[in-house]
Amino acid sequence: MTDSLIGSRRRSMTLAPQTSGSANSSPGQDAALNFALLRLANLTGAGLVRVDAEGHAWPLNETAANLLEALGGSYGATAPGALSSALATAAETGTPQLNEVLTSPPVSRHITVAALHSDGIGLVALRDHTEERLLQERLLQSEKMASVGQLVSGVAHELNNPLTGVMGFSQLLLARELDDTVRIQIQTIYGEAERAAKIVQNLLSFARRRRPTKEMADVNALMQRVLELRSYDFTIRNIGLDITLDAHMARVWVDPDQIQQVFFNVIKNAEQAMIDAHGSGKLTVVTAGAEDSVRISISDDGPGIPPEVARRIFDPFFTTKDAGEGTGLGLTICYGIIDEHGGRIWTENLPEAGSVFHIELPIGAGEEREPGTAHGGGAVGVTPSAVSGRRILVVDDEVSIRLLLHDILRLDQHSVALASSGLEAADLVERERFDIIITDMKMPGMDGASFFRQVQERDPAQAERIIFITGDTVSPDTRAFLQRVTNPVLAKPFKIGPLRDAIEAVLGRGAISAAAPSLVESAIHASEPDAQPAKTTPDTHTSS
Structure with missing residues (x-):
């Protein structure tokens, strides 16, 4: 095909003398140079098309023939609109034209059209840069998602704290004897808060970009x-x-x-x-x-x-x-x-x-995944706990979270101490031994990870009975820490059922290592819209 295209090209336009710079080149040398130029054009992905005075398009190399077809043209037929319009503008202005064309579906391609018009003859260079454009768009989208992801991480953490309080206290109220009207109103409050929590999960799902389970x-x-x-x-x-x-x-x-x-x-x-x-x-x-x-x-x-x-x-x-x-x-x-x-x-x-x-x-291949562990979200209502009468320390800098956990734990007949910071909690642990410690991860002063390490140095057995609650499952540091430890993790806004499950897990001694990983994975990877998240934070003051 290339030879016939070159023959057609030589009959209408010869670039060899101008390109070679030799006034004494022979027809054979011109033909050889033309052939070499067209081979180079193919190698670089460039297509050359000659458009004659009657407006017919003659592709001069294989790449040109393919791209001309993508633009809706064919060998010797009337030039497609993308070529004729570019050449018309080039003839009118006396300057070369450079345009970009997006071809029609089903296979859309981004094609650059460079047109030059001289003495009634048009020469058009075509180049397909679809992959380059897609790569640019993908990089731009990735940058947008990365920057917004940083914003989302902070916003989600701030939203999850009040949502935890709204959902938790609604559950506690629904556990009481209520008339039908009040119950419906509280269920509506709970449902709207749960809807807001799912919106936050959607925010986190692209910010976190969790690894797929394939x-x-x-x-x-x-x-x-x-x-x-x-x-x-x-x-x-x-x-x-x-x-x-x-x-x-x-x-x-x-x-x-x-x-x-x-x-x-x-x-x-x-x-x-x-x-x-x-x-x-x-x-x-x-x-x-x-x-x-x-x-x-x-x-x-x-x-x-x-x-x-x-x-x-x-x-x-x-x-x-x-x-x-x-x-x-x-x-x-x-x-x-x-x-x-x-x-x-x-x-x-x-x-x-x-x-x-x-x-x-x-298309790819890999190992079949192991069956995942289920993690129930818990019902809206409150059922009796299987564990009661324990001494529990709650550590969170949010007052509403401390009060919520206090009321939930007191409902199960636990004795509760509250601390508003890691430093205050560390002081209480020095003076008293607790059956369970529930601590937030993100706190001013001493955060949950630092508090855990301090407890672990003093009493490794006590550190194993710490439950983490967090609204920050996006931060790489937080995720890395929670994946290193075997302690249960609740992602905010949590429900009462998963909280009780975590307490039973840490008190089950041998069940700790088996139950904790599933709770950790559920908290860190709870990015699907239907997931039931859970989390916690540290408190101040003590009560029983």
């Missing part, structure tokens, strides 16, 4: 489960479903729960777009396998995505929904999950109508 999985099966969950909503909302699944697609090495979360979020967004646009719609799901990846395409027939929205669609807190209807974190979390899996996610508008989200995941 296994070999069938993407088609994961998608079908999500579609089954949404089937009822599709029916009552008049949304049709068109599914084309590649039955021969390879299995992939993924965290099934996280990938299903991505599918669910994308499908829910598509569903909402169609309902808002015309009260019904058609959702199309297509999967396809390639040599080293699988692609999942989820498209709708909604209004499409405006360019100004498409540029920011994966940004944290960006939403087009009305106030109170969305956090602007769903697609940000999706982006983080897919990026963590080494894949990519992007969106395009369809030529006819609507938009499509593409998700690509690399």
